[in-house]
Amino acid sequence: MHLSNLDLKVCDFTSRLPGPLAGSILSDLGARVVKLELENALDPFNPKNANSPEEMFGAWYKNLNASKEQLVIKSLESSEVKNVLEESDIALIPGNKKYSVLKELFPETLFIEVCGGSGNQKYLHDLNALFLTKSFKLHLEATNGDTLPYLPFAGVVFAQQIALEALGAYVESTSGKKENRKIYLDQAASRVLDKLWTNSLEDSETPKALHTGKYPCYNIYQSSDGRYIGLAAVENKFWIKFCEIFNLTFSLEDRFDESGRTGQSISKMFLSYTGKEIEELIGNSDICINLFPKKEKE
Known part of the structure; x- marks a missing residue:
């Protein structure tokens, strides 16, 4: 327009x-x-x-x-x-x-x-x-x-x-x-x-949903050098490709794991890489993952 x-x-x-x-x-x-x-x-x-x-x-x-x-x-x-x-x-x-x-x-x-x-x-x-x-x-x-x-x-x-x-x-x-x-x-x-807003959120004492960190497939993580990573591999194809790139053995069901175990494993995995290493692994793959640029020291 x-x-x-x-x-x-x-x-x-x-x-x-x-x-x-x-x-x-x-x-x-x-x-x-x-x-x-x-x-x-x-x-x-x-x-x-x-x-x-x-x-x-x-x-x-x-x-x-x-x-x-x-x-x-x-x-x-x-x-x-x-x-x-x-x-x-x-x-x-x-x-x-x-x-x-x-x-x-x-x-x-x-x-x-x-x-x-x-x-x-x-x-x-x-x-x-x-x-x-x-x-x-x-x-x-x-x-x-x-x-x-x-x-x-x-x-x-x-x-x-x-x-x-x-x-x-x-x-x-x-x-x-x-x-x-x-x-x-x-x-x-x-x-x-x-x-x-939904009625389910109204009834919940601690409302959590996809967009508020309920699932490991849609969350914020950090690299070993402190860069923030936005992972939003919700759809099947993105989750499968994400697991393939980082050699993870999660099932499709694991992306919606609410126990915290999958999220902890992903967090530990990301902490084993620097931001640059993660970017190199991703390359040109379009898997709904982004990294914030590292803030340069003054």
């Missing part, structure tokens, strides 16, 4: 992760996207913002906005805002009153409001939204709540939903049905992530 033939123009007033990522997705699809920031209220991820909390956010800001035109504006009443909005098909705006006035001033533009909570809790961060999903139990049980998710999964899901809703609303507007939309973080996270 590519939007270049539509000559789609988007202005992005949002900040932090979900809105800018949605704008980046639309840009990747061929839309022309302009990011606008108020001079006295820069995006908190912008390294030029004195209150930007950490270095990683600055790198995210650069990646999320690399393909956009960028403008710093003095106010929402500036001529630059007027010019950009009059040329835009879609505007991504934060869900607050300060930006809502733009909908009245520019009725021809389609506005997508990026909001937090849909209920009484209006302000949500990624972690709050995850706690409102059933599926987050998988993470809590697996880590005993000792570790935060490293990536903001709710925000990433939210960004995808914003982009989809924006495109859906735009398509409808081309047939004469223009309707501004509000998209909520909690609803987006639950709508997507809870599709992966």
Whole structure:
């Protein structure tokens, strides 16, 4: 799918992760996207913002906005805002009153409001939204709540939903049905992530499934030099080839062994090789196994 033939123009007033990522997705699809920031209220991820909390956010800001035109504006009443909005098909705006006035001033533009909570809790961060999903139990049980998710999964899901809703609303507007939309973080996270939830997980005290380390054929291991190995030899042909390459005598049934014995044997086997040796053994064989590159010492 590519939007270049539509000559789609988007202005992005949002900040932090979900809105800018949605704008980046639309840009990747061929839309022309302009990011606008108020001079006295820069995006908190912008390294030029004195209150930007950490270095990683600055790198995210650069990646999320690399393909956009960028403008710093003095106010929402500036001529630059007027010019950009009059040329835009879609505007991504934060869900607050300060930006809502733009909908009245520019009725021809389609506005997508990026909001937090849909209920009484209006302000949500990624972690709050995850706690409102059933599926987050998988993470809590697996880590005993000792570790935060490293990536903001709710925000990433939210960004995808914003982009989809924006495109859906735009398509409808081309047939004469223009309707501004509000998209909520909690609803987006639950709508997507809870599709992966099942009653069997609800009833389990320590929910485990294929994707959470239940079986040895789909798990993370380590080499003797500390490289991580992602093994996902679930299908018959991949498991058979995996066993053949590493001289293992496991049966097809062993890939779903829940006793821990098969997994321990595989772990011991991988620890007898360096990452480079494993890569050489695999060669060009496509058996659903990957190694993380070794981090070079500084």
